[in-house]
Amino acid sequence: MELNGYHCEDEAAAETEEEESVGEKQQWAQRKESAAPRAGDTTEKEADAPRASASRERLPSNSMPRQRTDSLKKNRPPFPWFGMDIGGTLVKLVYFEPKDITVEEEQEEVESLKSIRRYLTSNVAYGSTGLRDVHLELKDLTLCGRKGNLHFIRFPTHDMPAFLQMGRDKHFSSLHTMLCATGGGAYKFDRDFYTMADLRLRKLDELDCLIKGVLYIESVRFNGHSECYYFENPTDPDLCQQKPYKLENPYPLLLVNIGSGVSILAVYSKDNYKRVTGTSLGGGSFLGLCCLLTGCSTFEEALEMASCGDSTRVDKLVRDIYGGDYDKFGLPGWAVASSFGNMMCKEKRESISKEDLARATLVTITNNIGSITRMCALNENIQRVVFVGNFLRINTLSMKLLAYAMDYWSKGQLKALFLKHEGYFGAVGALLELLNQS
Amino acid sequence: MPRGGSLTKLAYYSTVQHKVAKVRSFDHSVKETEDDPLYEISVQEEITARLHFIKFENAYIETCLDFVKDHLVNTDTKVIKATGGGAYKFKDLIEKKLKLKVDKEDEMSCLIKGCNFVLKNIPHEAFVYVRHADSEFRFQNTHPDIFPYLLINIGSGVSIVKVESEDQFERIGGSSIGGGTFWGLGALLTKTKRFDELLQLASRGQHASVDMLVKDIYGGAYGTLGLTGDLIASSFGKSATADKEFSKEDMAKSLLHMISNDIGQLACLYAKLHNLTRVYFGGFFIRGHPVTMHTITYSINFFTKGEVQALFLRHEGYLGAIGAFLKGAEEDNPNQYSWGENYAGSSGLMSVSPELNPMQRARSGTFDMLEMDRLERQLVNLPLLQDPSSYIPDTMDLTEDAVAREYWLFCFEEALEGVVKRAIASQPDLPQTRERAEKFSQKYRHKLQTLRHQPFAYGSLTVRSLLDTREHCLNEFNFPDPYSKIKQRENDMALKYFQKAVKSLESLSWEQRQFALVKGLLAGNVFDWGAKAISDVLETNAGFGFEEAKRKLQERPWLVDSYNQWLERLKGPPHKCALFFVDNSGIDIILGVFPFVRELLCRGTEVVLASNSGPALNDVTYSELQILTERIAAMDTVIQTGIKEERLILVQSGSSSPCLDLSRLDKTLATVVRERHTDLVIIEGMGRAIHTNYYATLRCESLKLAVIKNSWLAERLGGVLFSVVFKYEEPPKYQEETHQ
Numbered sequence A: 001m002e003l004n005g006y007h008c009e010d011e012a013a014a015e016t017e018e019e020e021s022v023g024e025k026q027q028w029a030q031r032k033e034s035a036a037p038r039a040g041d042t043t044e045k046e047a048d049a050p051r052a053s054a055s056r057e058r059l060p061s062n063s064m065p066r067q068r069t070d071s072l073k074k075n076r077p078p079f080p081w082f083g084m085d086i087g088g089t090l091v092k093l094v095y096f097e098p099k100d101i102t103v104e105e106e107q108e109e110v111e112s113l114k115s116i117r118r119y120l121t122s123n124v125a126y127g128s129t130g131l132r133d134v135h136l137e138l139k140d141l142t143l144c145g146r147k148g149n150l151h152f153i154r155f156p157t158h159d160m161p162a163f164l165q166m167g168r169d170k171h172f173s174s175l176h177t178m179l180c181a182t183g184g185g186a187y188k189f190d191r192d193f194y195t196m197a198d199l200r201l202r203k204l205d206e207l208d209c210l211i212k213g214v215l216y217i218e219s220v221r222f223n224g225h226s227e228c229y230y231f232e233n234p235t236d237p238d239l240c241q242q243k244p245y246k247l248e249n250p251y252p253l254l255l256v257n258i259g260s261g262v263s264i265l266a267v268y269s270k271d272n273y274k275r276v277t278g279t280s281l282g283g284g285s286f287l288g289l290c291c292l293l294t295g296c297s298t299f300e301e302a303l304e305m306a307s308c309g310d311s312t313r314v315d316k317l318v319r320d321i322y323g324g325d326y327d328k329f330g331l332p333g334w335a336v337a338s339s340f341g342n343m344m345c346k347e348k349r350e351s352i353s354k355e356d357l358a359r360a361t362l363v364t365i366t367n368n369i370g371s372i373t374r375m376c377a378l379n380e381n382i383q384r385v386v387f388v389g390n391f392l393r394i395n396t397l398s399m400k401l402l403a404y405a406m407d408y409w410s411k412g413q414l415k416a417l418f419l420k421h422e423g424y425f426g427a428v429g430a431l432l433e434l435l436n437q438s
Numbered sequence B: 001m002p003r004g005g006s007l008t009k010l011a012y013y014s015t016v017q018h019k020v021a022k023v024r025s026f027d028h029s030v031k032e033t034e035d036d037p038l039y040e041i042s043v044q045e046e047i048t049a050r051l052h053f054i055k056f057e058n059a060y061i062e063t064c065l066d067f068v069k070d071h072l073v074n075t076d077t078k079v080i081k082a083t084g085g086g087a088y089k090f091k092d093l094i095e096k097k098l099k100l101k102v103d104k105e106d107e108m109s110c111l112i113k114g115c116n117f118v119l120k121n122i123p124h125e126a127f128v129y130v131r132h133a134d135s136e137f138r139f140q141n142t143h144p145d146i147f148p149y150l151l152i153n154i155g156s157g158v159s160i161v162k163v164e165s166e167d168q169f170e171r172i173g174g175s176s177i178g179g180g181t182f183w184g185l186g187a188l189l190t191k192t193k194r195f196d197e198l199l200q201l202a203s204r205g206q207h208a209s210v211d212m213l214v215k216d217i218y219g220g221a222y223g224t225l226g227l228t229g230d231l232i233a234s235s236f237g238k239s240a241t242a243d244k245e246f247s248k249e250d251m252a253k254s255l256l257h258m259i260s261n262d263i264g265q266l267a268c269l270y271a272k273l274h275n276l277t278r279v280y281f282g283g284f285f286i287r288g289h290p291v292t293m294h295t296i297t298y299s300i301n302f303f304t305k306g307e308v309q310a311l312f313l314r315h316e317g318y319l320g321a322i323g324a325f326l327k328g329a330e331e332d333n334p335n336q337y338s339w340g341e342n343y344a345g346s347s348g349l350m351s352v353s354p355e356l357n358p359m360q361r362a363r364s365g366t367f368d369m370l371e372m373d374r375l376e377r378q379l380v381n382l383p384l385l386q387d388p389s390s391y392i393p394d395t396m397d398l399t400e401d402a403v404a405r406e407y408w409l410f411c412f413e414e415a416l417e418g419v420v421k422r423a424i425a426s427q428p429d430l431p432q433t434r435e436r437a438e439k440f441s442q443k444y445r446h447k448l449q450t451l452r453h454q455p456f457a458y459g460s461l462t463v464r465s466l467l468d469t470r471e472h473c474l475n476e477f478n479f480p481d482p483y484s485k486i487k488q489r490e491n492d493m494a495l496k497y498f499q500k501a502v503k504s505l506e507s508l509s510w511e512q513r514q515f516a517l518v519k520g521l522l523a524g525n526v527f528d529w530g531a532k533a534i535s536d537v538l539e540t541n542a543g544f545g546f547e548e549a550k551r552k553l554q555e556r557p558w559l560v561d562s563y564n565q566w567l568e569r570l571k572g573p574p575h576k577c578a579l580f581f582v583d584n585s586g587i588d589i590i591l592g593v594f595p596f597v598r599e600l601l602c603r604g605t606e607v608v609l610a611s612n613s614g615p616a617l618n619d620v621t622y623s624e625l626q627i628l629t630e631r632i633a634a635m636d637t638v639i640q641t642g643i644k645e646e647r648l649i650l651v652q653s654g655s656s657s658p659c660l661d662l663s664r665l666d667k668t669l670a671t672v673v674r675e676r677h678t679d680l681v682i683i684e685g686m687g688r689a690i691h692t693n694y695y696a697t698l699r700c701e702s703l704k705l706a707v708i709k710n711s712w713l714a715e716r717l718g719g720v721l722f723s724v725v726f727k728y729e730e731p732p733k734y735q736e737e738t739h740q
Helices: A005-031 A037-048 A050-056 A066-075 A103-108 A111-122 A157-169 A184-188 A190-197 A206-220 A283-294 A299-308 A318-322 A346-351 A354-380 A396-409 A425-437 B058-070 B091-098 B107-121 B179-190 B195-204 B214-218 B248-273 B290-304 B316-328 B358-366 B402-426 B433-453 B463-476 B484-506 B510-524 B532-540 B546-552 B563-571 B587-603 B622-635 B637-644 B667-675 B686-691 B711-716 B733-739
Strands: A081-086 A090-098 A130-132 A138-143 A146-156 A179-182 A201-204 A228-232 A241-244 A253-258 A262-269 A272-279 A336-338 A384-388 A415-419 B007-025 B039-057 B079-082 B101-104 B126-129 B137-139 B149-154 B158-165 B168-175 B232-234 B278-282 B309-313 B338-341 B367-375 B577-581 B606-611 B648-652 B680-684 B701-708 B723-729
Touching: A081 A184, A081 A206, A081 A425, A090 A111, A090 A157, A090 A425, A111 A146, A138 A206, A146 A157, A157 A190, A179 A184, A179 A206, A179 A425, A184 A190, A184 A201, A184 B214, A190 A201, A201 A206, A201 A425, A206 A253, A206 A262, A206 A272, A206 A384, A206 A415, A206 A425, A228 A396, A253 A354, A262 A354, A272 A354, A272 B248, A283 A299, A283 A354, A283 B179, A283 B232, A299 A354, A299 A396, A318 A336, A336 A354, A336 B179, A346 B179, A354 A384, A354 A396, A354 B168, A354 B248, A384 A396, A396 A415, B007 B058, B007 B316, B007 B484, B007 B622, B039 B316, B039 B484, B058 B091, B079 B091, B079 B316, B091 B101, B107 B149, B107 B158, B107 B168, B107 B278, B107 B309, B107 B316, B107 B338, B126 B290, B149 B248, B158 B248, B168 B248, B179 B195, B179 B248, B195 B248, B195 B290, B214 B232, B232 B248, B248 B278, B248 B290, B278 B290, B278 B316, B290 B309, B309 B316, B402 B433, B402 B463, B402 B484, B402 B711, B433 B463, B463 B686, B484 B510, B484 B587, B484 B622, B510 B546, B510 B563, B510 B587, B510 B701, B510 B723, B546 B587, B563 B723, B577 B587, B587 B606, B587 B622, B587 B637, B587 B680, B606 B622, B606 B667, B622 B637, B622 B648, B637 B648, B648 B667, B680 B686, B686 B701, B686 B723
Parallel strands: A081 A179, A179 A201, A253 A384, A384 A415, B079 B101, B149 B278, B278 B309, B577 B606, B577 B680, B606 B648, B680 B701
Antiparallel strands: A081 A090, A090 A146, A130 A146, A138 A146, A228 A241, A228 A415, A253 A262, A262 A272, B007 B039, B039 B367, B126 B137, B126 B309, B149 B158, B158 B168, B338 B367, B701 B723
């Protein structure tokens, strides 16, 4: 930022903004006389937009004057704060656990709210399928002037009825909270939320939420660490390793969200983006095919099998057809010529293991996403690609493959980036909307 | 010889010895008697070149090699060209069996060479696939410039190739998700081994039970993005469970959609990146399979919002073999010739839809062939075509017009018996005439049956293609010219009246004469053995004469009547040069055309008479016309002078069809037309001016005239039997402006 004159403009802009803020601040100050100047500063930023507030969250604000919290109550949604992303396969839930609750507040707090907080924060598993990704928890986060931890929870979409039942049992509706939800399920289950749990959903566009979530988490960083990372030496299996990446001046970037299906977005600024294309060959296809081919039933199982398998026994490689490299077209012998191509032959079908099949499925789906992404990057003239989505969860195999594919086929022109909170950005975006709109 | 996953395609070149009818003028120094025929007809052996392409399953490789071995006798071939991944696999076997060195050719360059060859030489090679349309195949015109294009070859994997010129192409991308993925993954999922069976399964399945659709996630459409509820959000997204069974059909269908959509999407991304709109699909995944053609078409439509059409090729399966062959034959330079698909020897495009025709399908799996005849000349566009890229010779597309198709198929089937009789009668002295005629009859009847089920088998079905197929079948069984004797007799007879006809015309006033000349042309055109109504009359009433024909003609105003404009035009300056596509022998050419030509010559217009290179029905051939012209010149000074001063010249059209394709004409004809600044084109007869070229737009004046000798057609055009079409046209106005 300090390196060139370009930044000076930025600063100038920031200053202007500052001035305007001052004016606004005065207005605020008039209305809320008791507001401390410093706190007031934070306030109107929050009211402005969660994105803007994001940059402020890192400011240390240890001692919150009591009055402030009170005065802000009207500008802040009541607890609990949830953001929800109901996808085709998984429901992603982010929950903000306030850690700065005063004694007074605690006394006022209704029992149902307490019970929800306790239930969510004292468990890592909910029911038979709900899970909290403890390792992703964002600690000491300041959101909307409140300090707390952000929890990341997921459960399969088919368990939505159980979730609604729980909401009903815990009298969620009595909290009069607004539930912000995105993903297709926000629309699909809209009525169920109302009829089963007496809850009204605020439905949000999933791509808006995704981008907001990505930009926010990237900006607050991951408990002091970089949220974004890449693979160094992607073409060398021995030297390939994960490295933090500083995503400054992120635009334009290609955002590839690999959930059950895949969406590819070109992002030009924080609110200028377009969906370039998508493919139905996504995480759902990997798991769906793996279940059919190997009889497994979970993503974890499928990945576990894939990690011990050998896809080259299943796939037909260039060298299987041409005896080596196909030089004329610059195709290396190791490249896959036909995914599952060897399975055309009966003998080979009988000689492979379930693990080989799982591996081949993973490689097929991953490489295909890679090549569509690469074509989009070329068509949109974008060099940086950020891959997100739960397909990448605990899936280093795919990430390395993507990193490799981007680098190799673009001759080093394209960079594959990944984010630690993989599939949660939509839910985070929904939470931010909750805080933004009140 | 390219060898893909399971089929071997063999291309070979043969010289075919077959009978041709020759006419030879008698020595005129000998005093002729009244009974002497005009010229001598003989059937001779001629050798022509033919390209054969055969396709069969790899399982029959040994049988195939035996076949090749048998056909290698007396050749000094040392090398066999092979391409395709499997060329390695069978290299030793081939070398051992044939004692030939296997020369492996690069697969992709063979494919491209073959693709260029078929796109250039086979009309209606490319088509768009429209499922559920009355004809699923919409054939494309051959564009004069076939480049640049994108070829997406879907074999076991996918190759995406950009072709910019004859020798310039580049593999710009590819994908490993291809036919092999469908087959391999499909076999694993459904325990079904054969590719065809997998496709059958897929065609019966419901993918929505396996795929996660947008509506499964959203409950409906994803409105803001314009994604409809039925769109697949995640292929196999619903099968991510251990406790549900899925039907083979549904899984196969889901897999087919997954792969087709994926390929379509990549194709579109590449087409967009390289700014290409002509995208051809090939490879075994596509090869005549309606199911995959449909899914690919759908996908391309979806991803380009209809901006790019998926194009398929009739002879796609042979591209590699054709290319490998052409590489081997480079010293012969097959590109200097034009080639024509032999309808008799080619099996045609098959509907592989198993429900439609199981017998055909079984055949297509194991054996299929294509034959291309070398046409001893290069065929080019008539330089006078207004827009060669949009020129469609045929007036009616029977592939799309089901009613017309029914009628004409019936019509040709009915006429078959007569054709057989005539064929037998034409060769009283040759051996096995009856047997051969019977075989011809079977073959043509079978072709008609095939066309009834698969009208698209040889491109757009037209009256022209039905006529041409008949000619090809006749030739196949050595009936090169069944009408030779009839033509000879009629020419002979008509010549006797020539001077009388000219004399009576000369006695008329100018204006009367112009009308009489046109009437003569029309009356002459009634004498057509190709038309059933007339052949019946000619058959029963040998004395049916010129005058009678004139009486049969419709009175003016004719069905299409621009005679007044024509007459006005004649009052103006003479044309520089007229190109006249002639029709029938006998009265038509001698008493109709020649007097008309004579008048043109007298007006100061040069005349180029274009006649068929080879026989078709009773159409006058180039060699017959040479003799006739010589004879007429001997009795008429105008014609004689015209010939001597080269103001009347004869050229061959390059065709052996009763119809006329102005985009495939002898190169010499095109040169003459250009050199002589031809400004009038006359097209005569039903075949050339009604069945074809009725709507052809030329850059000069044109005269299309014919007598409708078919009541069904006459009715369709709003007239009755023997209605007259006299269509005089000036070139479109804007053209003149740009010329000025």
